[in-house]
Amino acid sequence: MKYLSCLKLSGVATRTTALKHVWLKVWLWVFLLTICIFLLNAKPPVHARQLANPVPTTDSSINWITPDHVYAPYIKTVHLYPSDMPLNYPLITLNSGQTLTLGFDDLEGGVKDYYYTIVLCNADWKPANLNPFEYIKGFSENRITQYHFSTFPLQHYTHYTLTLPNSNCAPARPGNYILKVYLNDDPSQPVLTRRFLVVNQAAQIAGKIEQPINPKIFQTYQKVNFQVDTRGLNVNNPFDQIKVWILQNYRWDNAIHDIRPTFVRGSVLEYNAENDCEFPAMKEWRWIDLRSFRLETERVERIDENNNQIVVYARPDASRANQRYQQRRDIDGRYTTEMLESGYNPDVDGDYATVHFSYVTPEPFANAHLYIFGELTNYECNPSNELHYNPATRAYEGSLFLKEGYYDYIYGLVTPGSHQLNTEPTEGNWWETENTYTILVYYRPIGGRADELVGATVLNSITNR
CATH class of the missing domain: 2.60.40 (Immunoglobulin-like)
Incomplete structure (x- = not known):
């Protein structure tokens, strides 16, 4: 009897031990599954245009309608x-x-x-x-x-x-x-x-522009490192309550966001992960001086006036992708309405002209549309600012109706199904380029129904290195 009792107790102990092993395996699988789900849901920083759903396009149908x-x-x-x-x-x-x-x-x-x-x-x-x-x-x-x-x-x-x-x-x-x-x-x-x-500047931002560590983009990209001090805010979960957007030259089309802090040190959030916040450095913006339709400035080939209409022909442009960087003061893609003649108000005295642009290339780009781009086109890619290839001149050609002033611009490509402007083949990238970066910090209070802009600062790639 004692022997049988011992056997029964031994069997119970064995089953108990087996059950413990089963439960340990279950909990281990649950833990691993949770980790996998977390990693899958973790979002790297993204460019603004990567969020948009690709829209199938045909020739001349690309049309960005932005809030601008x-x-x-x-x-x-x-x-x-x-x-x-x-x-x-x-x-x-x-x-x-x-x-x-x-x-x-x-x-x-x-x-x-x-x-x-x-x-x-x-x-x-x-x-x-x-x-x-x-x-x-x-x-x-x-x-x-x-x-x-x-x-x-x-x-x-x-x-x-x-x-x-x-x-x-x-x-x-x-x-x-x-x-x-x-x-x-x-x-x-x-x-x-x-x-x-x-x-409202409730958060304080400090940062600088550096060369990326990655050797593949070391000479062609710029990296933004920064930290945010949120001590003036009631932040319990910075990963959910704080959002950061970074603009390059005031552009929203290539903005980087969904950036997670690398370290949280009390009220200070540090953003300096090795591969985050990296922008193609581009080159200085192209420019055209239209401050007078009576003068043929450096970038103007000729000016015609026919039937009370002014037509300006800009000097032909070409790819700068393989050209070395040349420093030149620009206005980071913006424009200003000005007149060289003194005593005039450009708001009401400035005239308009049809300005013809051309981009010379031996062959048209395969499966891509070419656009002139900048504040002068509302930072959009639409049929109105698309250039079309002319086999007779071996150049892309297009025109804009512009007021007297000074304009920055670049050329870029958009492929069908994409919402990202690619300037690498047309402009190239160089680390030394002067760019302006705007860091925007948003805060959502617990129970709040809207994001609040609590911090904004501007960094320059030359003066804030």
Whole structure:
């Protein structure tokens, strides 16, 4: 009996031990599965255009419609900028007294009833889940009342201006905003939209530009290393509550975001992972000086005036991909309306011209569209700024209708199904290039319904190394 009892106890112990082994294996598999799921869901930094779903395209059908878009073909020279700094990005500090100025020309002339509103968006430029009265001080819809008729130009137009914030409309909270202008108090008739930013600087940002460690891109890319101090915020989970976007030369099409901090040291978030935040360095922007249609400047081949129309032919361009870097002061893709003749106001005295561009290459690019690109094209790739190959001249050709001023631009390729502009074959990349980087830090409070822009700083690849 004692022997049988011992056998029974031994059997129970054996089964218990076996069950323990089974449960250990189960827990081990669950643990490994959890780790795998976490790794699969971990997102590396991405460029803004990589988020967009590829849209099948045919010839001349590529059409980027961004929050910086002009919907009416008769609206030209749309410019939104800090009122005292026309070459800077439209970014102001909340309740600081800083203002933005919007200017645009209506080539149909006369006086029209243009209205405007502002829309609060999250970091990804999707509208925030808030009512207008929660983010607007004043009225949500207002009429643009400032306009002037052109004076001397061959191309007649009406120039409209707007200053924000104003007594009728002002942003009430930090974040991303879209300024929307539309006709006849009807929001379904938009004529233009423009992005602008409002920051409260609750977070402090410090950073610098370095050469990447990766030998494959050491000479052609630039890397942004930075840290964010969030001590002025109630941050419990920085991985969920903090978002960072980095812009190169104020462009959103190649912005990098979804960046996870490398280290969290108390309230300080450090972003310096080896392969994060790396941008193709490009080269200095191309340029054309159109500040006078009476002078043939360095980049202008000839100017014709026929039937009260001005036609400018720019000197032919070609690939710079294999050319060594040449330092030249540029305006990082922006433009400014100016006139060389003294005593004139470019807003109402500046004329317009059809400007012909050409890009010389022995053969057309295979399975790719060529675009001229910059603020002069609203940083979009559309049929209006596409160049087409002419076998007779062995060059891509296209034209833009531009006002007297000074313009930066580049050429880039877009392949069907892609939403990323590729400038490497047309411009090349060089580490020494001067570029401007804007770091934007967004914060979502616990239970909050919108992203707040709590930090913004600008770094220069030359002065902030």
